[in-house]
Amino acid sequence: MPIPAPAPAVLTTPLLRFLEETRTAFAPLDAGEVASYIPELGKADADHFGIAVATTDGHVYETGDTQIPFTIQSISKAVVFALALDLLGAEKVEATIGVEPSGEAFNSIRLRADNKPFNAMVNAGAIACCGLIADAAGDEAFELIRSTLGRFAGRALEVDDAVFQSERLTGDRNRAIAYLLRTYGGVRGDVDHVLDVYFRQCSLLVTARDLAVMGASFANHGVNPVTGETVVSNYAVARTLAVMSSSGMYDFAGEWIYRVGVPAKSGVGGGILAALPSQLGLGIFSPRLDVHGNSVRGIRTCEAISEAFDLHMLSRQDDVRTSIVADYDFRTVPAKPGRQPHAREILKARSAAIRVLELAGKLSFATMDYVTRRLTDPAGVPEFLILNLHRVSTITDAGLRLLTGLLRSQLPPTTTAVIAGVESTSPVAPQLKALKDQGVRVRIFPTYDAAVEWAEDQIVYRHGGFSQVGVEADLTRQALLEGLSTEDLSALSRLGTRVAFDAGTRIISASEPPEKVYFLLRGMVSARAATGTRLATLIPGMAFGELALIDEPRSADIFAETEAVCLEVGMEQFRAFAESHPRAADRIIRNLAVLLAARIRMATARIEMLTG
């Protein structure tokens, strides 16, 4: 019976569905007026309504009129402030423009007691910002602003010339502000040039989709998630969003942080840009404005999205305790397979010498602090501390700082710190590399296995357990040959070939046909999975390639870790041996079954540990 074909329904995600429903719900709202202080703006179609959401991985959801261009107006202030912070340095910008809410309308001419503009979101501050950029970039100032806004949006933006001319003709209030600023040194140079830049900046054409992508560039710590381009520094992002939070929605800012809690900036063209770090960028276009100058349907949409998805920036649900998923030593967890009895004894006697913390999720200030507190009892800090970061998705700067502190100063000098589960492709690999580059003493392994293996090797080595690696073991030491007579062993030895491998050689490839079995006589070899995971370390007395005896495929690659000497027995030779020594051959198969059973028990224990 064939598998039924999937239903032909077009799949939409829950979020897109929600945005469509929200648009449908608020489209009938016709409160508010299209801005008319500039004649050109009054020509906008009041019914237009578009909602776009851009995610931090670069997907853009759109519903409604998200491709209709309109002028960006005051929304440009946020981006230009960020540009100024990066271009001129925070100190210079902050010396010229404040960061306090004004409590007044956006076009107020009032300055602070020290004659600075209240903040960069009111006209006075934005004009001062243009002045700073004009100072630095001269004739290139507007092109710089235009290209920066374009990089935020991910496409080149054009000026609406009619709106620009209209802004310039009716811009006396802004002219007054600019001249007032120049009185106090808040604008230097040519006021006409500064205002020309400012009016053009406000007249740039964007769409709701553009605003969403610009918002996502803020939300994605300054990297445009659609183009992958870094458009602004993380410092400028956090500071700009802070000013947007306290002053972005004109004199509605307190209500905004109270009800919506997402940094946003609106423009009288009917646009709203909102950005929540690590979550989303939001762009809305609907030209009817309320008394504060904010888009009526835009505000309602922001409120609805914030409430439905609990996006308020102060609403966070986390539990630091989920950052440690396991904390154990080897007193309860069985040791890994593949050790000689002698080494096993050494490890068993020191089963508390390795402690493993399995961490998960994001290592942030709070979660990493929690981890450090797990290690404050000196009695609980062992010879080897393995932090398994395999399930760690992110380390924040603060998390890294605390991790560095843990490794540098908190652990006693008798403890060797080991980090496991960080492959080269891991998202945290670059941070850990930087850690090592700073001289922090820590061993980093791509897999948990490799880390445990290494720590165990160290313990075995410290306690004399590898003395036999360099000594040739005769066949009486082979577990696979247990119970065979001296005569049996001599016969087998005569049939086989003595071979030596240099350190690093791949002796067996998992993909080759199973034609030979090897008895390790001297040196050390390792069995590795296709992913490179080390499955076992083998030392003299152990065999490999032994599945050939039952004509089963290879299960792993085998590499020589040191120079290694083996007795190689081909399957033809083994069949000859079985012909002449049938009881011995049967005993070997039985021994093989016993060894395999032990390996299964170990593997089952590993799986239980990983899935339990």
Add this chain to the structure above:
Amino acid sequence: MPIPAPAPAVLTTPLLRFLEETRTAFAPLDAGEVASYIPELGKADADHFGIAVATTDGHVYETGDTQIPFTIQSISKAVVFALALDLLGAEKVEATIGVEPSGEAFNSIRLRADNKPFNAMVNAGAIACCGLIADAAGDEAFELIRSTLGRFAGRALEVDDAVFQSERLTGDRNRAIAYLLRTYGGVRGDVDHVLDVYFRQCSLLVTARDLAVMGASFANHGVNPVTGETVVSNYAVARTLAVMSSSGMYDFAGEWIYRVGVPAKSGVGGGILAALPSQLGLGIFSPRLDVHGNSVRGIRTCEAISEAFDLHMLSRQDDVRTSIVADYDFRTVPAKPGRQPHAREILKARSAAIRVLELAGKLSFATMDYVTRRLTDPAGVPEFLILNLHRVSTITDAGLRLLTGLLRSQLPPTTTAVIAGVESTSPVAPQLKALKDQGVRVRIFPTYDAAVEWAEDQIVYRHGGFSQVGVEADLTRQALLEGLSTEDLSALSRLGTRVAFDAGTRIISASEPPEKVYFLLRGMVSARAATGTRLATLIPGMAFGELALIDEPRSADIFAETEAVCLEVGMEQFRAFAESHPRAADRIIRNLAVLLAARIRMATARIEMLTG
């Protein structure tokens, strides 16, 4: 050689070390003046300086004078506002008190144009808040406030009577504010009673440690992390922190959100309480105040901690892509062991019918939206979709909403959704139970294994693969007996005993000695690990307890899933059989080794999948 004893150093965590260093660095600062507008406050020791941090899991770090009591003053406003929101409902509170920054000093008598106080962090708003509580609770109003603040702090708080008397004697400005409010209905009832409550509230004695724990109660969504008590609703937390963000630091609020970005409230007693959701509560005591009325060393400490650990609430580093750690079907991953060849064929032909998404970390708005977008291609949505949540630490409300939308409306009706890795102790178990209770069609399994097993069973069943379960299989179908002659099989059959088990019976316990092997003739049994993880499903033609043949311990429990009929062969009988049929017995051991090798390959593949 014994393990060297750990160094006797007292371990301190990096965060505690940082707090100590910060205290040492700022202790020499002697700018600012101790508040003197109330004579009693002027008596404070200007040199006191304590820093406490309380974490969301209830640990409190302390350095310096964290146990010195001082009066809480304006910091009480934040807690009392939260209390009012819960006690009276948001609508009533928000109708009486605004949420906009005032741009004025804390003790300003100016009200908004609509005669409401600007917000609850200035005296006018706080007195209005007291008025609301006095209205509702009458004579119990102060006790209610005292006990609420005590529950935030985790201990009973007392009034400093001298300060209270001093506040009352010198409180004319507040008296004026209260009477002005009554003019407009912002305070009703007895002004003296309301002010008595307000002055007492401001005179409650707290320590820096108390403030940290109160902050942590806010940071921990309204649950005091030290006592475990729920002290306020999550709604009230987010709203109170929003008002603290925009207005908590007097007329320094814009700078505060710009530079520090952590909601905070200061008091003229020299205290600062700061709270960052999911991160920490911070309490500082240092009585010298700046011109805004904020503790000088307190501000510097907050700035230093925020900067060092990147605690700005708008600075977040996340990558939604890390939420999906694996996405596969069984075309590339080997099938689980323990299936009959017939069932294996069915599963192999339909290896794309099960798709697994392994999710990790926090399922939030952004990460869960990313997950839903992985499933928008109808061709990629299979018969069975398994979401493995084993590594998921948290599901936020928004994440749950999107997950619900995915399961309810996004997936086609031909897809069966399965959630794996949610044991009863999982932090997300209650949310998923609620999901099911709402009638969302989804199967939930404690382990990944159980989920895959169930989905595979469904596929095998749909395609006729279990028809043989109810039919008795003779011994010729046993993989373990492959290659034996009819005579061999008859002899073995005669030696064994035919036994039947009811569904649900445990046939083998992993802990019992290995004394019997069972050949399954009819019905279905399962092998389970000690954790309950299902390791394999066995159907007629398969054997279990077979490690007894090589005298190896049991590796798993075996349960009858249906009524099951077996041939039971004791080890004594098997030895008798081996005596009389040595070649057959050797062949059985060889077959065993082959079956074990196959199981090892499967287990290795599982481990690679889990660790790769």
